[in-house]
Amino acid sequence: MPTRASEIRRLLESKRHQFNRADDQFQSLLQLYRDAFRQLARLPDSWIDGHLLDLPLSLDGSLWRFPERWPHREASLDWARSQIQGVTTFAVDGSQIYPSKDFSLPIALVQIAWFENPHELKQPYTKEIAVDLLAPADFQDLSPENFDRLVNMRRFQMETERLVQFLESHAGQPNCCALLDGSLVATFAEAFEAETQQVYIDCLVRLLRASENSRVPLIAYIDTSSAKDLAELLQDWFEELPEPRSLVDAQIVAQGLRWGDRTPLLRCRRSILKAYAEQSDRLAYCYLKTHDGNPVRIELPLWLVESGQHETVLNWLRAEVIAGGGYPYAIETADQAAVLRSDDRQLFYRLLQEWCDQEGLNLSLSRKLVSKLRRR
Incomplete structure (x- = not known):
């Protein structure tokens, strides 16, 4: 029997006061954190030196304003072409077929696809795939509830290995950039056992090392981030702030951001980075407005900031987003090529x-x- 819409509406109406109270509490908490965020540039130099990597220049002291504004989409596309002409962008994505209960033995397939675009009229783009098969022997020491985890891990290994290959093969070449669809911080793996967690950490550390050693930029793009790095920093300094609870960084910084604007770059100090060896304090992040929703989280290796290339690279990313209509074109194309359909x-x-x-x-x-x- 189909669900009755009238019954759902009646229940929602009966609990309206709970929704109103929860929203009022959330908005009050959000305003406290937004007020604290505006004080970033006024904090003591000792705090700024330890966390902020580039001081903003806007009047409120918390944002980097993007100077370009266009009257129509064609003008934005012209700007994007002027920024990314001759720049080779590269992205990888993956898909998988998990072990099925329809088979008597566990078997899985992993496929990755990559898209390399030189942004030159006379040079064609490259779009390729690679596949791997996980046979029953790969699952022999695992319980069935952990089969999918192994498949996901293998996909992550393949994606990061291909990114490393691109970085190393373009070492020392100007105007190249690799895009990672996801985070460079392995917090997502903290729920796993130590051995699995280490696999993810090793993949990401190798990726960061490859970028720094090759001097090829690497950008991690997280469209919907639940990170609380900034919220926790603000609470540490402003002792009167309550716990952020469900509040996330992207909500705190969203107010006042126009397309292309970003927050200052901050040094990422999440606890899992202690396992990143010499890369433990070599990661920066900011939030960038790229569409109508909350700003996206961007993560960069620190060498890009130290070399002064970060704003150029962020303009490459802005150009990719314009070309993709709100999402980086290279990542979007790799995703479409990788997906395994019915x-x-x-x-x-x-x-x-x-x-x-x-x-x-x-x-x-x-x-x-x-x-x-x-x-x-």
Whole structure:
């Protein structure tokens, strides 16, 4: 029986006061943190030296204003072309087919795709894929509830390995940039056991080292960030601030940001970075306005700031976002190339069945899947 819309509306109406109270409390907390954020440039030099990497120049002391404004989209595209002409951008994304209960043995497929765009009329772009198969032996020491975790880890390894290859192969070349769709800080892995957590850390440290050693810029782009680095910094300094609770950095800095504006660059000091060896204090972040929603989080290796290249690289990113209509074009294109759709999954299952039959392997399939494969 379908859900009754009238019943849901009645329940919402009956709890309206709870929603109003929660919203009032959230808005009050948000305003306290926004007021504190505006005080960044007025904090003592000892605090600024330890955290802020570039002081803002705007009147309120908390934002870097993007100077360009365009009357129409064509003008923004002209600006984007002027910034990124001759700059090679590179992005990787991945997709996977997890082990299925329809098979008697765990088997998975991982696919990554990369997009390399030289932004030169006479030089074509490159779009390629690579695949890997995880066989039953790869899962033998794992319980079924951890199968998907192994597949995700292998995908992450493949994506970062390909980014490292790009960085190393373009060492010393000007006007190149690698884009990572996700964070350079492995906080997401803290819920895993130590061995798995270390795999993610090793991948990211290798990526940071490759960027610094090759002198090729690397940008991490996090469209919807739940990070609280800034909120926790503000609470540490302004002792009267209450706990941020569900409040995140992107909400604090959103007020007053126009397209292209950003916050100051800050040094990331999250606890997991202590495991990053010499890269433990070599990561910067800021928040950048790229669309109608909350600003996105940007992470950069610190060498880019030290070399003074960060604003040029951020303009490359702005140009990519303009080309992509609100999301970096290179990342968007890699994502579209990498995704495994329903037809791809059916093809994989059919090839797997045919190969097992040919090799005389005893791999049993559920009757439901056999029926689907026959019909399609």
